[in-house]
Amino acid sequence: MDAADQGPTGNSVQLNSLQNGAAMKLHEARILIVDDEPDLREIFAQQLKYFGYSKVRTAADGKAAIVAIQAEPIDLLISDTQMPVMDGITLVRRLHQLGIHAPIILFASGFGDVEVSEMYDLGAEAILAKPLRREEFLRCIERALADRSALWQDRMKSPPRQSLMTKVEAVNEGLGDGEDSGNILRLGRGGFSVQTRTPLRLGRVQFECALPNSFVDDGPHTLSGQGMVRWVHRDSHFVGIEFVYLDPSCRTWVANEIATRPTHSFIPGRGPARRAGALARSKS
DSSP states (O other): OOGGGOOSTTTOOOOOSSOHHHHHTTTTOEEEEEOSOHHHHHHHHHHHHHTTOOEEEEESSHHHHHHHHHHSOOSEEEEESOOSSSOHHHHHHHHHHTTOOOOEEEEESOSTTOOHHHHHHTTEEEEEESSOOHHHHHHHHHHHHSOGGGSSOSOOSSOOSOEEEEEOSEESOOOOSSGGGOOEEEEOSSEEEEEOSSOOOSEEEEEEEEOOGGGTTTSOSEEEEEEEEEEEETTTTEEEEEEEEEOHHHHHHHHHHHHHSOBSOSSOOSSSOOBOSSOSSOOO
C-alpha cells in the first residue's frame, strides 16, 4: 500500500460510514488473502487485523486457496491476479465451477489480462490497481461485507457528466444472449447491465431506467441513481454499471430484489444473471 495513504498513528481510520451492521461483523468476517509474495501476504493480514478483522488467513496461490476454502468457508476473498501454480483469474473461475461463492476483491498490476465483465459476473466486487491505496482498500472490504440495505445512500460529491436514460422490457429474465433478446435489465448484487445505444465511457454516470408496467403496482417506476460504468461491450451495446447511489424511491426495492432473487454476480454479464442457492456470502 502507498505510504502516502497511511493515516495518523493509532486506529484512526473509522469504518463507520455504513450502518452499524457492517462494523458489528468485523470480528466475525472470515477473510482469505491470496498472494504469492510472502511479505505482501503478511502486510495485508496485519493491516486487516489492525483494523478489527481478526479471522484472516492467507494462501500462496489459487490452488492453495481452494484447499483452504474447502477446509473452512470464507466471507471474503482477496486475491492477486498474477501468481504461479494457479493465478487469480483461474481461481475465480474454478470457484464458480465448484459452486463456491463469496464476495471477491482482486488486485492487479495491469488490466490487460483481466476480462473485467467476466470477473464482475463471477462475483468480483472490486478490481483494484497496484499499488493499493489503503483507504480505498478498506472501503471495498467494508462494502463487500455490508448488508445491501446499508449501501447506496450517499450522492456523489459532484454530478456525473454523462447520463443513461432507457426503458427496459423486463428485469432479470433469462432470455439469452445477444441483441435479439430484447432490452433486459439484469440486476446483480452491486449493479446492473443493460443494452443501450447511448455512447458511454468508463467512469461516473447518472442513470434512469424506466421499468416495465408489471413493476408499477408493486415496485418503483424507475431504477435511478448514480454509478460507475465498469465495462462497455461496443459490439453488443451492453454496459455494466456499479451502484454508487440509489434514489430512495427504488433503493428498498433493489435491496429486496437482491434478497429474494439472490445472485452471486456483482454486475451480471451479457447473459442472464447467474443464480445462487443463497446470498453471495459463503455459509458454514
